[in-house]
Amino acid sequence: MNPQKCLFGAKRGCFLGYIVTERGIEANSSKVKALQDMPPPRNLKEVQRLTGRITALSRFISRMADWSLPFFKILRRATKFQWDEECDQAFEELKVYLNSLPVLAKPVIGEPLRIYLSSTEHAVGLAFVRLDDEEQSVYFLSHILKDAESRYIGLEKLAFTLVLAARRLRPYFLAYTIIVMTNSPLGRVLLNPEASGRLIKWTTKLSKFNIQYQPRSVIKVQALADFITEVQNLEPEALRKIFVDRSSTRLGSGISVLMLSPQEERMHLSVRLDYRATNNEAEYESLIAGLQAARHVGANRVILYSDSQLPAQQLSGAFEINNARLRLYAEAFDKLKTNFGEVVVQKVPRAENQAADELAKLASSISSVVIQQPIEQMVKKFIWQHIICRFGIPRCLVSDNERQFIGQELREWCEGYGIQKHFTSVAYPQSNGQVEVANREILRILRVRLDHIGGSWVDELPGVLWAIHKTPKEGAGVTPFHLVYGGEAVVPVEVSVESDRIQSYDGDNVERRLLELDLIDAVRAKAVVRLTAYRQRMKQNYNRRVIPRAFHVGDLVWKKVKSIGDVSKLEAPWTWPFKVIEKL
Template sequence: MPFGLKNAGAEYQQMVNKVFKDELGGIIEAYIDDMVVKSCTGKEHVQHLNMIFQKMRDVGMRLNPKKSFFCLSSGKFLGYIVSERGIEVHPSKCRAIIDMEAPKTVKEVQELTGRIAALNRFIARSGEVCKPFFQTIKKTKKFEWTSQCQEAFEQIKTYLSNPPIISRPTKGETLYLYVSASAVAVSAALIREEDGVQKPVYFVSKILRDAEERYSTVEKGAFAVLIATRKLRPYFQAHPIKVISDLPLRKVLGNLDVSGRLLKWAVELSEFDISFLPKAAYKGQVLADFVVESTGRSEKRDQEAMWHVHVDGAASERGSGLGIQIKGPKGEVFYYAIHITFPVTNNMVEYEALIAGLRLVEAVGATKVRVYMDSQLVVHQINGQYEVHDPALAKYLEKAKEVLATFEEAMIEHVPRGMNEIADALSKLAKGSDMSSETPITIMEIPEACIAATKPKVLPISAQLEWYTPIWDYLTTGHLPTDKLAARRIKRWAPEFTILEGELLKKGYRKPWLVCVSESQGRKLIDEVHGGICGSHQSPYTVDKRIEREGYFWPTMRKDMIDVVRRCERCQYHSRVSRRPHASLNTIASPWPFDIWGIDILGPFPTARANLRFLIVAVEYFTKWIEAKPLALITSPRVADFVKHNIVYRYGIPHTIISDNDRQFTGAPFQDMCEGFGILSLFSSVSHPQTNGLAEVSNRTILEGLKKKVEGSKGAWPDFLDEILWSYNTTPRTATGRSPFAMVYGMEAVTPMEVVQPTLRTIAYEWTKNNEKKLVELEAIYELREEARVRMAEYQRKMCKNFDKKVAPKHFQPGDWVLRSVEATGKHIGKLDPAWDGPFIVTRSIEGRAYRLQDLAGRDLPNAWNVVHLRKFYK
């Protein structure tokens, strides 16, 4: 086959792959007609050549002696020079860039970037260096070769004047990955070590785009590792990799409480043998042209005077608190737990924590500050990425910007909750009641919101009386409360307690003595046992048993356990979705025929004639009559046309049409048609087809009939549709005791069975008296329908009675906070993904079965959500 043909290269490559299938990737590499036989020693090389030549003889393959070279210690392959030292760039490729003049047009810049792209694996941080080139070729900009472009161009030339040699790792060798994250790009360098000398294996770089540029520094570092695994997958599969970085990547990627993005990355990275080491733990020499961890040395010098503040807020019905951790430029650390006594929402308390932290660090004279918090909403609102709809939050935003403006340099960065643990713990401490002055942490109180006063007051918090104080006083001093009932209760209760080595102990039934703790200490114990380092978010009963077994006591143990576990956010988001009904059955009764129709769409089916793939089905609620039509497209105009021709023009204008929330029914053409005819269009709850139950049952009947009819000829399903509809409409329904045909026309249809085996009415048929008998039947149609209506009402009553036995009632009021089932939104749920999202606020109840919701930013959610897809959120 001559190589001038278009498919010659592909055919030849296929032939080479087939002939040398056992040797490819081992002793031979081949790309079309460029083949290399490789060996470690000269003796092995002769043996390998003998094997290859024998296979060539077997298939009749010939070599061109003028283009063949043997026993070379180095050689050119695919534009690279391969030798025992490693892989080198061919000098001609470097010379093509070094001798190139500064580009003057967009096309010349594209030629430059193309030449650099061919050498990407040899260039460290190529994405960051080449970023100015890509800025010049954007279509939205006029071409301009800037000073930054010229500087990057000279930097590339200098680098390629002495390019690195890529080393080949040995089987099973441990490799090292250095990551770099800047404002515009992430990069990685895969390194191997040989005799104490580091040698590069591969350089990877990626320019950040849009949302990627807004990642935090830690997220960029994790993203660099992810990009390296995708680009260098064979290396990661064949070698253990050690990631060298000062960023806390191991902690972030190993924490299941991180954001969804980091969690997905962690799952993707889990298939590889990756470990993380700090730079201090690895004593090797880092490559000089890659030692940039974040943004450069100048930025690090600026950060020497930078103050770092971690803030967090915790709101609950029992109280709210702020946690603040301040780190000074010389390593000093301050901790603050601030209790707030006014009501706040979760977002308001985050703003309070931010503003309080800024004021505290301002008080010590800081001029440069970097704030870390785990509230995405607050961070993105301050950075202008999110809009503010809540008037209260708008005031907080204005106040926060006012305080930020007092600093020379102020930055706010979002971090995962796992990197904000200390501030989170301080906020939870502040909202509790165990706030004695002996606590080593600075405890304060803010009596009013920062947006309500020009200068908030900070007061020391007072200690509270614990439950065991009267018992302690009675056992040590004999003092009793002045209230007689309280004194009698202490006297009766005191014999169960004793004091041993300064601790109050209570007699136990299973353990000799139980240590008495305060309610706030007890809640900390519950938090630790339930969700601490040894906790696995177990049930209140299990937590209760563990704490009792450890020997602790306070009077409200069980109530506190239920309350703490019920309010655990992780447990709420990952709780199982109950399949039990939560509201009594609500039946739909039609007062007369053709008044209420349910409509739904089935499909896609196998493509039939005329590209028919869908089936639109309408069922009438009184007679149970079905109309159906196959469609190629299910657009809103086609659905409206079906209703007009198959319902309105045949049976009159209905009062109501019930459908789901698909765009075909919510679209303007369908809604305009309903409005024009005066038809009331109602929608079922999202992901709750039982609301339009009759249509769903009809769909199931049609689908089952088609499955049994079509057998092997699945593309012929429209041809069997009329038979299925005829069978359904002439079969008596359980609810009415009559067939839909009889309910519509007042008499039963003549079926094929009566033609094969004549019945009395077909035998005694007289065509002259047929019209008279029809009139008699029509006179009785009203009685027939009335009997069917009574029978249907009784059938629905029994059905409701049986259904309601399984109901576990659940009700919400406007203002309640709820979670929504992720499954109901149609999103895919992974093994480790939460089953619920939110929280949302209930704005309106629809007959106690469905609810309208809005998010915490005040935006209304489209459509109503059935109670079965909601659960109460405990703040």
């Protein structure tokens, strides 16, 4: 140990470029002075030097992305240097802000950390805070939105900020309980991500952390007050326009929602109803779906446009509701309406609602099929009895690449009915293996049943399928029966033992059943999120057993032969030794 390099009992010192004191972590004064004394840049190289010095102090600057946005715009142009008045103003304001940089606190093990989120049109930000006698800043994070990121809606920007923070500040998220302080419905949106596919991916990434959501209270610390008030999200207070429509045909019923953001960005939602509904019932469904979509994006003021006269007048109170079913729809709409500050339903001509009308017609024709029979002749019989006779002739059928699905006879039979054959990719084994896994589970249960009671497997098959449909799956968390019908069926053991729902059965359960149907989309969305997280855990568990192997220049390697067509089993699975000449 070199005594000249050791320092004990110091109340102040420089560590990793920061000044560590009893008060907390302070910015290095030499870095601050270098930025304050810097003259306005005269070329692109000096702008790069400026942005680099700002980045070095980014954890202390609550609005770093906003301060540096004019400078990054210069770098994006690259071929032409232009320092304008906007850059001059931002440069001077930044120098003034550097005179009062906050002192950052150190997190305490066992105490939760608070997070404040913010978003603007071009940037998002985050502030880490610990709560002692008062809130103390721990870390500031900023990010300039690029390309598709700038087109995210308000709540998506906040969710993206949280995911970005979990990626860059992962140690904080792993070691502490994170409390997100926000007045937006961010927590509810992340648990119900049916409005956007990217939210499902973000929810999966955040599911491994202990994150809680609480409403934001009054902020007393000046640095945080500047961060929130000057970089706040104003979208919830803006008026959102929602166009809704419905379509009822012999093929089924569908509803559509077309939502316009304050920046005229469009969000389309098309839903097929799994039951026959009248035009008025479908119109009410579309109005409720429109409010649900608005709630998911955090809207506060909504105006709904519908080309149907009756629901619009009934919800406004001009017409009386005499139909009992429509009265239930109106009650559900009024209950959902309480989540908003302002909701207006307005009648518009059909010509002004054309886009939503086309989406509704499309939704009323959507259908899906699954094929499971292994013999080509039985495949044709199954398609005829269980698909065509029940749902009509489909446009296409999706299957794996087994011989019974690619035979000449089945292909000609499908072409005769105008049915297109689509196959899952060989390079995506998860899709190809779904049917095989289902068949393996059926065979396992059949074998157990036949070993105990004997008999014919054909007679036992319906009971086995029923048991599989009524068994909760670990990945989804609910039974397949619940995901399809929105509720659980009564099993024989409940009759003999008399479960709670058998003892408290109410014959008039129409309203409860309608509520279950309204909530089925939320149940399915949660199952998707849970299943995605379950697959992620399985992937991580599998990767732990994988032994990494690295190749270097000069190593001799073999090339694996991929089977193409009918390849003999005696053919070598590897070919030639090859020499690695370059590592990319």
